Amino acid sequence: MPNPMTDAERRAQLDPLLASGWTLVEDRDAIRKEFRFKDFAAAFGWMTSIAIEADKANHHPEWSNVYNRVTVVLTSHDANGLTARDVALAHAMDARAG
Numbered sequence: 001m002p003n004p005m006t007d008a009e010r011r012a013q014l015d016p017l018l019a020s021g022w023t024l025v026e027d028r029d030a031i032r033k034e035f036r037f038k039d040f041a042a043a044f045g046w047m048t049s050i051a052i053e054a055d056k057a058n059h060h061p062e063w064s065n066v067y068n069r070v071t072v073v074l075t076s077h078d079a080n081g082l083t084a085r086d087v088a089l090a091h092a093m094d095a096r097a098g
C-alpha cells in the first residue's frame with residue numbers, strides 16, 4: 001500500500017494542480033476538476049483515452065459525464081487519500097484535455 005504524501009510533497013505537487021483548476025474536496029482527501037469540451041464526442045473521446053491510460057497504470061478516476069462536461073475526483077482508495085498516482089493522473093488529464 002502506498003504511503004500518503006508528506007506535507008512538503010503535498011505542497012510541491014498539489015500547488016501546480018490547484019493553479020490549473022483542480023480544487024481540494026472538502027470532506028475527503030481528494031482533488032476535483034470539471035473539464036469542458038466542444039461536445040459529447042470530444043468529452044467521450046477524452047474519457048476513452050484517459051481510461052486506457054488509467055487502466056494501464058491500474059489507477060482509476062471517479063468521474064461522471066453530462067454531454068460536454070466531465071467531472072473528475074481523484075484519490076487513492078488503497079491509501080485512503082492523495083498519492084503521487086493522483087498527481088500523475090491529474091497531469092495526464094490536463095495534458096490530454098489540450
Ligand SMILES: C[C@H](O)[C@H](O)[C@H]1CNC2=NC(N)=NC(=O)C2=N1
Pocket residue numbers: 058059060061075076077078079
Ligand atoms: C485491485 C486493484 O489493484 C485496485 O483496486 C486498484 C484499482 N484502481 C485504483 N484506483 C484508485 N484511484 N485507487 C485505488 O486504490 C485503486 N486500486
